[in-house]
Each structure stands twice: as structure tokens, then as C-alpha cells.
Amino acid sequence: MKVGYEWIVDAFNCDSQILRNEAILRGIFSLIISDLKLNVIEQSWHCFPGAGGVTGLALLSESHLACxxxxxxxxxxxxxxxxxxxxxxxxxxxLKRFLGAEKVRVLFIQRGGLKSSLRTKESI
Structure with missing residues (x-):
């Protein structure tokens, strides 16, 4: 029995300035949530000081979205x-469009079954 579907995504060679911009990342979250018809319970964001990055978490009725x-x-x-x-x-x-990523790797896992399904897709 499948109990969950998980996407683990890495975007490489992104624009460093964009990776510090919480507003752009919130916009990406909004697009994902809208496109996939997800339901947000709560969101939390943290910008690290100086040249640090951003962490975002959306608690969903379906589970979670994090970056x-x-x-x-x-x-x-x-x-x-x-x-x-x-x-x-x-x-x-x-992610190429909004983050300027040169390469994106997507790992998709169907969770919970005795034989979990795993699929990887990379783009350059």
C-alpha cells in the first residue's frame, strides 16, 4: 500500500542573489501550492544573516513542503x-526559470509499499 509521494529536488548553479530573496522563494511556494491544489495550514520562514540563505516550511493538510x-x-x-x-x-x-538554475535533479519516491518506487530525473 502506498501511503505517500515524495519529491526530493536539488537545483544547482542558481543565482546567489535570488537564493537570498525570501519573497521569490515564497512566490515559488505559492506557485507549487496553487498548481498542485495543496492546502496550507501554516508557513514559517527564516533568513540567515549576512550572505546566508533562506529556509522555508509549509505545513500542508497533505503533509509538507520545505526549501x-x-x-x-x-x-x-x-x-x-x-x-x-x-x-x-x-x-x-x-527552477531554471525562477532561480536561474543550470541543472535540476528530481528524485521521486512512492512511500510505504514493500516495494517502494524510486525514479530520478536530471536535466542540464
Missing amino acids: HTYPEYKIATFNLYCCNQRPEWEWEFN
């Missing part, structure tokens, strides 16, 4: 977990 940015490495990471199946979001297209 962590590392401007010093030009990397952004995302994690979306849903208890109900959702359509595939265009991670590669959108």
Missing part, C-alpha cells in the same frame, strides 16, 4: 511530501 538555499554553493533544495498522489510539477522548468 533550503545555500547561496555560497549556488544550491537550492526542495522537499515535497504528499499523502495523496499529485500530478508531476515542472520542477526543472520552473
Whole structure:
């Protein structure tokens, strides 16, 4: 029995300035939430001082959406977990568009079954 669907996403060589911009990251969250028809219970955000990145978490009725940015490495990471199946979001297209990412890796896992399904997709 499948009990969850999880996307683990890494975006590489992103624009460092964008990775420090909470407003842009909130906008990406809003797009994901709207496109996938998710339901937000609460959100929490933290901007690290100086040249630090941003961490965001949305508690969803379906589970959670999280991001962590590392401007010093030009990397952004995302994690979306849903208890109900959702359509595939265009991670590669959108993260290249909004973060300036050069490469995006998406790991998709169907959780809970004795034989979990695992799929990886990378773009350059």
C-alpha cells in the first residue's frame, strides 16, 4: 500500500542573489501550492544573516513542503511530501526559470509499499 509521494529536488548553479530573496522563494511556494491544489495550514520562514540563505516550511493538510538555499554553493533544495498522489510539477522548468538554475535533479519516491518506487530525473 502506498501511503505517500515524495519529491526530493536539488537545483544547482542558481543565482546567489535570488537564493537570498525570501519573497521569490515564497512566490515559488505559492506557485507549487496553487498548481498542485495543496492546502496550507501554516508557513514559517527564516533568513540567515549576512550572505546566508533562506529556509522555508509549509505545513500542508497533505503533509509538507520545505526549501533550503545555500547561496555560497549556488544550491537550492526542495522537499515535497504528499499523502495523496499529485500530478508531476515542472520542477526543472520552473527552477531554471525562477532561480536561474543550470541543472535540476528530481528524485521521486512512492512511500510505504514493500516495494517502494524510486525514479530520478536530471536535466542540464
